[in-house]
Amino acid sequence: MKILVAVKRVIDYNVKVRVKADQSDVDLSNVKMALNPFCEIAVEEAVRLKEKGTAEEIVVVSIGPKACQEQIRTALALGADRGIHVETDTMPDSLGAAKLLSKVVAEEQPQLVILGKQAIDSDNNQTGQMLAALTDMPQGTFASEVKINDGKVQVTREVDGGLQTVELTLPAVVTTDLRLNEPRYASLPNIMKAKRKPLDVKTPADLGVELAAKVALLKVEPPAERSAGVKVADVAELVEKLKNEAKVL
Amino acid sequence: MSILVIAEHDNKTLNPATLKTLTAAQAMGDDVHVLVAGEGCGAVAEAAAQAAGVQKVFCADHAAYAHQLAENISALVVSLAEGYSHIVAPATTTGKNFMPRVAVLLDVAQISDIISVEAPDTFRRPIYAGNAIATVQCQQAVKVITVRATAFDAVAADGGQGLVTSLDAVFESDKVRFVGEQVAASERPDLAAARVVISGGRGMQNGENFALLEKVADKLGAAIGASRAAVDAGFVPNDMQVGQTGKIVAPELYIAVGISGAIQHLAGMKDSKVIVAINKDEEAPIFQVADYGLVADLFEVLPQLESALS
Numbered sequence: 001m002k003i004l005v006a007v008k009r010v011i012d013y014n015v016k017v018r019v020k021a022d023q024s025d026v027d028l029s030n031v032k033m034a035l036n037p038f039c040e041i042a043v044e045e046a047v048r049l050k051e052k053g054t055a056e057e058i059v060v061v062s063i064g065p066k067a068c069q070e071q072i073r074t075a076l077a078l079g080a081d082r083g084i085h086v087e088t089d090t091m092p093d094s095l096g097a098a099k100l101l102s103k104v105v106a107e108e109q110p111q112l113v114i115l116g117k118q119a120i121d122s123d124n125n126q127t128g129q130m131l132a133a134l135t136d137m138p139q140g141t142f143a144s145e146v147k148i149n150d151g152k153v154q155v156t157r158e159v160d161g162g163l164q165t166v167e168l169t170l171p172a173v174v175t176t177d178l179r180l181n182e183p184r185y186a187s188l189p190n191i192m193k194a195k196r197k198p199l200d201v202k203t204p205a206d207l208g209v210e211l212a213a214k215v216a217l218l219k220v221e222p223p224a225e226r227s228a229g230v231k232v233a234d235v236a237e238l239v240e241k242l243k244n245e246a247k248v249l
Numbered sequence: 250m251s252i253l254v255i256a257e258h259d260n261k262t263l264n265p266a267t268l269k270t271l272t273a274a275q276a277m278g279d280d281v282h283v284l285v286a287g288e289g290c291g292a293v294a295e296a297a298a299q300a301a302g303v304q305k306v307f308c309a310d311h312a313a314y315a316h317q318l319a320e321n322i323s324a325l326v327v328s329l330a331e332g333y334s335h336i337v338a339p340a341t342t343t344g345k346n347f348m349p350r351v352a353v354l355l356d357v358a359q360i361s362d363i364i365s366v367e368a369p370d371t372f373r374r375p376i377y378a379g380n381a382i383a384t385v386q387c388q389q390a391v392k393v394i395t396v397r398a399t400a401f402d403a404v405a406a407d408g409g410q411g412l413v414t415s416l417d418a419v420f421e422s423d424k425v426r427f428v429g430e431q432v433a434a435s436e437r438p439d440l441a442a443a444r445v446v447i448s449g450g451r452g453m454q455n456g457e458n459f460a461l462l463e464k465v466a467d468k469l470g471a472a473i474g475a476s477r478a479a480v481d482a483g484f485v486p487n488d489m490q491v492g493q494t495g496k497i498v499a500p501e502l503y504i505a506v507g508i509s510g511a512i513q514h515l516a517g518m519k520d521s522k523v524i525v526a527i528n529k530d531e532e533a534p535i536f537q538v539a540d541y542g543l544v545a546d547l548f549e550v551l552p553q554l555e556s557a558l559s
Contacts, residue, residue, distance in 0.1 A: 016512065017377045026381050094349065095358045120493065123376055124361045129319065129349035138320055138424035141346050144487070154428065159342040160441070160496070161259075162488050164316065165428040172424075178477070178494050179487055214358040218371070219384040226519065229540040231531075235553040238525065238543055246523045246540065248445070248502040249469075249558075 001111035001148075001170075002057045003046045005080065006101055006131075007039040009064055009071040010121040019222045026220060035071045038116020040078075041176040044183040045146060046114055047079035054148050055112075057081050061104050064091050069199065076194035077186035083199040084108075088211065092204075094122075096211045098130035103207035105135050110171065112153065117142050117175040128175035138168040144179040250278030250334040250369060255326060255348075256297050257339045260287040260315065263296040265442045266339040268403035273396045275302050275404065276366035277335045282307065283411065284329060286322055288315035298411035301404040306413045313421040316430070317343045323350035324420035330355060333391060334369070340395035340497075341441075352393040359393045360385060364400035378493040378516035398441065399499035399520065433488050440489065443472035445502045446521070448491055449484070450476035450514075452507020452528065452547055456484040461551040462506060468558035474498065474518075476508045492517035507547050510535025527551075 011017060012032040020027045035043075049055040060080040062068040065088070072083035086100050105113060113135075118125035132139035140146070140155030144163070147154040148170075157164045158177045186194070204211055232238045242249045252274045257264040267283075274281050281302055285294040286309040294308035307329065313321045326347070330336060336351060338344035340362045352359035363372040364382070371386045372394065440446065447469065449462050459473070466473050474491040475484065491498055493516035503521035508514060510526070510533055518524070519538050526539035529546050536542045543550060 011377070013513070017380045019381050026377060093358050095353065095356075098353065118494075121377055123378065123493070124359070125345050126349035126352070126359050126361060129346065130353040130359075132319075133323065133350040133353040138422060139346075139350075141319070142342060157342075158487055159430075160488065161430075162433040162486070163431040165430065166318065167426045167428050169424040179481070214387065214389050215360060216386045216388075217383055218386050220376070221382050221384075223375070223379060223382050223519075226524075226538050226540075229524070229536070229538075229542055231536075231542045231544060234545075235543070235550055235557050238541055239554070239557045241541055242502070242523070242525070246502075248523050 001055050002059065002108065003049060003055045004105060004108055004110035004113045005042050005046045005058060005060045005075065006113070006115045006127070007043065007060055007062045007071050007075050008036045008119045009033055009062065009068045010036045010119055013037055013120055019220050023219045023221055025217065033067070035074050036116055036119045038118060038176050038178070040183040041178065041180050042114040042116050043075045043078050043080060044181045045176060048181065049148065050079065059084060059108055059110065061086065061101065063097050063100055064088055072199060073194050074186065076197045077191040078184060082197055085199060085201045086207065087201055087203055092211045093213060093215060094124050094126035094130055095214065096209070097127050098134055099209045100204060100207055101127070101131050102134040103209060105131070112170060113173045115173070115175045117177055128173050132173035137171050137173050139173045140166055140168050141175045142177045143174050144177050146174055146180070251280040251282065251332055252278045252335045252337060253329060253333045254281060254283045255338040255344070256283050256285045256293065257341050257343055258285060258287060258290060258293040260290045261292065263293050265403060266341055266398035267297070268300055268406060269398040269401040270337060270339045270396045271300055271302065271404045272401040273363065273366055274335065274337045277369045280304055284309065284326065286314040286325055288312050294413050298413050299407045299409050301408045303409040303411035306411045307416050308413055309416040309418065311419050313419050316427040317347070318422070318425055318427060319347035319350055320422035320425050321420045323347045323354060325418060326351045327354045328418055328420070330391060335392045335394060337394045337396060339398045344395045348393055348395050355391055355393065357389040357391055357393055358387070359395070360387055361395050362397045363394055364397050378512050379519065380512065397497060399497055433486050437466065438470065438472045440472040440474055441496050441498055443500050445469045445471035446474050446498050446500045447471045447504040447506065448474035448476065448508060449479055449506050450508030451478035451482060453479060453484055459485055464555045465551055465558065468555060476514050505535050505539070506551065508535055509533045510538065
């Protein structure tokens with residue numbers, strides 16, 4: 001089967017973000033960017049399915065400015081076969097991204113689409129579900145285990161009370177939770193090989209999608225700072241302070 | 250403006266997150282209706298009708314909704330959507346699962362995890378693991394929104410006089426089938442709603458040592474949480490994880506034990522009223538957000554804390 005994996009370029013998860021002085025957005029100039037950690041897990045899962053012989057081809061797609069090609073190359077170095085870059089000047093919202101991806105799905109006809117459950121920048125947790133609804137595919141979100149058998153995929157999902165298992169008829173959309181797998185590192189030879197793998201560039205116009213932001217970003221502010229706390233010497237002092245000063249005991 | 254709130258429940262009881270979501274919904278408009286979709290969920294619908302300010306409750310009781318499968322619930326919600334200016338659900342795993350489908354079926358963008366309602370069309374929500382707060386304005390005819398329950402107080406569970414209406418519509422996708430579930434059994438308060446939370450991290454060293462936290466939790470009536478490191482190391486199950494990718498908590502008292510305080514963990518707990526950190530590394534980032542810090546070995550401190558609370 002063919003697997004389509006969607007990946008997003010985001011700020012590296014270790015970077016402490018700064019809000020711009022004019023409060024228009026966070027400052028992404030000269031900040032380290034990387035593959036969104038959940039997307040990395042999605043790529044790894046696809047590569048494992050290929051290694052097991054379940055998948056024949058892995059196509060990786062990313063939407064955004066030209067620099068996204070770095071992240072597509074990273075996914076290719078991890079084992080994806082070819083890339084599609086949907087080039088846009090600005091990052092579309094989840095609905096726009098899902099619409100673009102649905103067109104790629106229509107062209108590529110994958111049996112399985114894997115996405116991360118959320119991007120660590122916008123923290124929306126929407127695109128996979130939206131894509132599933134647009135393509136009329138069933139969805140297995142927040143997956144911690146994926147088993148493919150006989151035209152079906154069994155997905156164990158991380159839900160608030162524990163785990164839930166659902167069986168989806170392929171083609172289907174799966175979004176990854178952190179516990180699905182431990183992504184591998186790309187080796188230098190694979191990074192070199194990835195440079196020669198095919199990468200198609202398309203535009204939203206090629207895909208027949210007109211992007212329009214439906215939600216306006218009015219302002220971005222840093223969160224309220226917590227005032228500095230105090231160090232206590234021992235347990236007795238801690239309990240005393242919690243009782244008499246903080247009054248939470 | 251009419252607001253439709255989709256209730257979070259387990260077919261038996263109304264989840265407190267719903268009452269908190271109702272507070273957010275009532276800031277958007279006065280005419281608040283609730284949808285309870287499940288199987289054998291009549292008592293939940295009755296409970297929802299009692300919640301302060303609820304005008305009307307729809308009860309869709311059918312096996313298709315028993316496990317809150319997104320394919321079925323989203324189709325049901327969309328069938329009810331006409332006439333509502335806002336469709337709102339708590340940002341639980343259930344709400345996060347079906348609401349984006351609702352948004353797409355209505356061809357609108359969704360606003361996730363709001364922490365305040367500034368105006369009926371303007372909301373604040375955290376981005377970048379809570380390191381920035383975005384104010385967004387949405388002028389779509391229908392606003393599809395999930396609510397961070399810990400950011401709102403609950404409405405009173407009684408005093409409402411909502412009218413319960415049964416819904417017969419059944420939406421059942423043949424592309425998805427519920428196979429089973431593993432529910433983590435616990436007699437402790439629910440992590441997301443607890444007044445006190447005590448969490449352990451990698452410093453706990455193994456799962457058995459979590460018994461030390463349990464003893465303190467018993468004294469405090471606290472729920473027990475964990476950092477991702479503790480979950481990944483297999484000390485405790487993942488539904489105990491607090492953080493950007495786990496649960497978001499905002500208790501009155503949060504005690505972090507053996508947790509360094511990575512950005513992703515702080516995203517899940519830094520809105521707690523009082524934070525206590527117990528860590529032997531005095532450079533640990535957790536001390537930068539802790540109201541009270543104790544630099545000490547947790548294996549000495551936890552038994553002392555237990556007896557001090559007796």
